[in-house]
Amino acid sequence: MDQTHRHRQAPAQRPVIIDRSQHRCSVHALLSEVIKILGSLSRPTRWYASWQAALTLVLIAAGVYLPGLVKTPPIDRDEARFAQASRQMFESIALPDDRLDPEFHAGDLIVPMVQDRPRLNKPPLIYWLQTASAWIFSAGDPSHDAIWMYRIPSVIGALIAVLATWRLGLVLMDPRSAFIGSAMLAVCPVVAFDAHQARADQVLLALCTLLLWQLADITRRAHIGRPARAHSILLLWVCVGLGVLTKGPITPMLIGLALLGMGILGRDWKPLRAVHPWLGITIVAAIVLPWVVAVAGHVGFREYVQIVFDETIGRSSSASEGHWAPPGYHLALLIVLFWPGSMLTGVGFVRAWRLGVRWGGQGRRWRDRSAGRFPELFLISSVLPIWIVFELISTKLPHYVLPAYPALALITARALPPAGAGALAIARSRLAKLGYALWSIVGFVLAGSIGVCGVALSEVPSIPLILLSAAALGLVAVSAVLVFQSRFIIALRLSVVAAAVIAFGVHRFILPEATALSPKIVAAFNAHGPDRPLAAQGYKEDSLVFLTRGRITKLEDHAGHLWLREHPTGLLVRLTNPNPVPGETVLDTITGFQLGRGRFVSVDIVERTP
Structure with missing residues (x-):
């Protein structure tokens, strides 16, 4: 019997349709779960004012500042000069007389020397601190020193600056904002880079931040009609005096311009009287004059006055060592050097200005201004006047505006909660969104650059850097999405982690090879x-x-x-x-x-x- 074979016709294949809406929903759901998990990590408000918060800040900062500290060779050019001057100062007091070089060791503890040349363009405190550090860690033997020993004061200075920023924030605002502002400062590139170098800038930053902390306490009490505490006045002016011994006129400029700003913007001069300026001048003179007299005895008073003039007035009126830049230089670099804290800096400053200065009358005329909320007025006065000065002087280097960074970090941190809650209209403006886009681009460039260096530099291990770069890029990508969704606090948490990852890659792998x-x-x-x-x-x-x-x-x-x-x-x-x-x-x-x-x-x- 013939068998007929029945062939079933294969059903026509239907085109595969990708439901992009479901794909978007799944990504959105995943992102929502991440946000929910991060939100569950929030601490009660009182935690941010506790010792656990301080310990957390120390651990964050140490995780950024310690990698590469020992491995990285001396960094040209300033660090090597500072460290060599401190080493020769150390040798002058530690070596036996028969091993002293009359040209290298003629300065003792008074005049820093680099080889046979005096180095008096910077005051002596940083050299004393570095000498003490090397003496401790080398057990008093200069032949056993190493560059990392001269970097320890910078690390300690950066840690003090972070903790003092937190304490300053606790005086002026809610504890969570104080904590966030301190974390921003701890991981920003300019602080992380400087903390790895044997220079004066982090010691100066610590003294400036301690100064602002005490100044905030004194002026806040004056604002409510209460007298200043004696220990606050003493610590304030000791910080000013030690700051002069660290880097000349910066601390007097900071306190003077902050008080001037509060007086002009708020039309209230009670803070100036509250700090007891004549007592302060006496304390500063008692700290500074003994060294000035001693160094003048070594090199001559006229010669030292000329050096001071060249380092202050000379640098202000003409560019030193080719470091000229137009006004706006520091503002243009802020989005990079303060990343990720630069996320809402502009929004935060506008908010602080509106709250810190009250305008009377219908025309918002300058003569009708008065003091608004004290915290915002204080922070604006601590940033704006000294920033303008540094923008106007001829010589510019990226770290010059570091004394303004603690107050700027707190201004930014305080704007995060209202911006996230939709209470700041400017945070939703087109200009703000352009700023978020630039902030995201900077984050992607910083995160991607460590991977590029891993490929480009032949002696740098590429696999760890590529992995670190991928992790940082992922964190920045999620942060960028969250920023445009106005979830600023969670975005900042992720970007702080990204900044720490980037800093680890740079200082643990890239910088040691770039200085080899x-x-x-x-x-x-x-x-x-x-x-x-x-x-x-x-x-x-x-x-x-x-x-x-x-x-x-x-x-x-x-x-x-x-x-x-x-x-x-x-x-x-x-x-x-x-x-x-x-x-x-x-x-x-x-x-x-x-x-x-x-x-x-x-x-x-x-x-x-x-």
């Missing part, structure tokens, strides 16, 4: 004879001075050949010369990154041909 050229040169010197005379031409970074313990001589261009003739056993490092030089033998060629100039260079280790 000078150690390679010194290793080559030692390989060819540890006691030979040393000189540098072309590549004359101060890190070489520190790493050779001051033995290297810096030469002018084209002076290397003559120096080799005068020092037949000497070793010279110079930028690579493609043309052979008669009478010279190239022993090594080393390539690396010159951080001081931001470029890759190749250098030769040269000796005289026998």
Whole structure:
């Protein structure tokens, strides 16, 4: 029997339709769950004023400041100069008399020296602190010191600044905003970078923040008609005096301009009387004058006055060492250097201005102004006048406005709750949304840059940096979405974690390799004879001075050949010369990154041909 085969016709395939609305819903649901989890991590208000909050801030800051502290070589140029001056000061009091060099160690504890040159453009407190740190950690033996020992005062200064910002916030606002503002300051790039260097800026930041904390307490009490506490006045002026011994006129400028701002904006001069300025001047003079007299006895009063003039008036009227920039320079860099705290800085400042200064009459005329809410008036006065001064002076460096950062962090933090609750119309404006977009772009660039460095720098481990970059990019992406949804507090929490991840990648992996050229040169010197005379031409970074313990001589261009003739056993490092030089033998060629100039260079280790 014939069998008929019945072939079923395959059903027509239906086109696959992707329901994008469901996809969006799933992403939204996932994001909502993340937000719910983060929201559940919120602490009761009283926790933010407790010792647990202080410990948390210390742990956050330590997690940012400690990675890379020991591993990173001296950073050119300022750090190497500070550390070398402190080392020579340490040697002058620790070495036996028969090992002292009359040119290197003539300054004792009074005049900082870098090799045979006095370094009086900065006052002595930072050198004293670094000397004490190196003495403690080296057990009093300068031959056992290391660069990280001279960085400890900067780390401690940054930690004090973070905690003092928190305490300042507790005087002026709710505890949660105080905590958030301190966390912003702890992880922002400019503080994280400076805390890894043996310089004066973090000690100055600590003193400025302590000063503002006491000034806020004194002026708040004056605002409500209560007398200032004696210990607050004493601590205030001690901080001013120690600040003068750290970096000259910055602390007097900060307190003077803050009081001037409160007087002008609020038309109330009671805060000026409350700080007892004549008593303060006496305390500051008692702290500063003994060292001024001592240093004038070493170098001459007229010479020291000229140095002070050049470092203050001279830097203000003309650019020093080529560091000129137009007004607006610090404001333009703020979104990067204060990230992630720059999220709502503009919104926060507008809010503080509206609440801190009260305007009478219908025309909002200047003469009808009066003091508004004290916390906002105080914070505006602590930021705006000194910021304007730093924008107007000719010499500009990114860290100059650091004394204004604690108050700026608190202004920003205080704006987060009302902005998130929809109570600030400006937070929903087009200009604010443009700011959020720029903030997000900066975050993506910072997070992506560590991955790019992992690929571009051959000696940097790429896999850890790529993983860190991916984690930071993910955190920034979620934060950016939350910012545009006005979930500012949760977005800031995530971006603080992202900033900590970025800082870890930079300081643990990238910066040690970006500053490795000078150690390679010194290793080559030692390989060819540890006691030979040393000189540098072309590549004359101060890190070489520190790493050779001051033995290297810096030469002018084209002076290397003559120096080799005068020092037949000497070793010279110079930028690579493609043309052979008669009478010279190239022993090594080393390539690396010159951080001081931001470029890759190749250098030769040269000796005289026998």
